[in-house]
Amino acid sequence: xxxxxxxxxxxxxxxxxxxxxxxxxxxxxxxxxxxxxxxxxxxxxxxxxxxxxxxxxxxxxxxxxxxxxxxxxxxxxxxxxxxxxxxxxxxxxxxxxxxxxxxxxxxxxxxxxxxxxxxxxxxxxxxxxxxxxxxxxxxxxxxxxxxxxxxxxxxxxxxxxxxxxxxxxxxxxxxxxxxxxxxxxxxxxxxxxxxxxxxxxxxxxxx
Numbered sequence: 001x002x003x004x005x006x007x008x009x010x011x012x013x014x015x016x017x018x019x020x021x022x023x024x025x026x027x028x029x030x031x032x033x034x035x036x037x038x039x040x041x042x043x044x045x046x047x048x049x050x051x052x053x054x055x056x057x058x059x060x061x062x063x064x065x066x067x068x069x070x071x072x073x074x075x076x077x078x079x080x081x082x083x084x085x086x087x088x089x090x091x092x093x094x095x096x097x098x099x100x101x102x103x104x105x106x107x108x109x110x111x112x113x114x115x116x117x118x119x120x121x122x123x124x125x126x127x128x129x130x131x132x133x134x135x136x137x138x139x140x141x142x143x144x145x146x147x148x149x150x151x152x153x154x155x156x157x158x159x160x161x162x163x164x165x166x167x168x169x170x171x172x173x174x175x176x177x178x179x180x181x182x183x184x185x186x187x188x189x190x191x192x193x194x195x196x197x198x199x200x201x202x203x204x205x206x207x
Contacts, residue, residue: 126161139171146177
């Protein structure tokens, strides 16, 4: 009597028609090719978007900073106008007569108009008197013993600076106080000047 527990052998898998098998392989190849093309398309779109953003930034920077070289030359003229006004004190104005008063007022008007023109192109003065020393926009020329202000405070401005947009055009030449209360630890490194051999301070942001 045959063993009833013996398992019936599984039937062999039917062989695929060669045409069907070839079709399935072709479909798989096409699906892989479509996936590769999709990945390439997505990468291309991402690259194009990055290029568009970068181009927009470059165009904006070009518009903002195109006048940089001209501005560096013109701020010297603004300095001369300021010095001319400062050279005539109140007493000289009071005793100099109408001609001197008219001359000074004309120089003051010229200075105001020049500053308006500079500001129109994103150029502004940097007068950091009483502010914390910022090596990005200030150049430390000397230290001033002054215990009444926190260490690292700008206590004297030898020459005002200028910036164009958010970049330094010309650093302000300053004297920095020392001997007062120390700045907070997080700020100390930023406000403490490191005077190089030439007496100035390196400016990090330039245009």
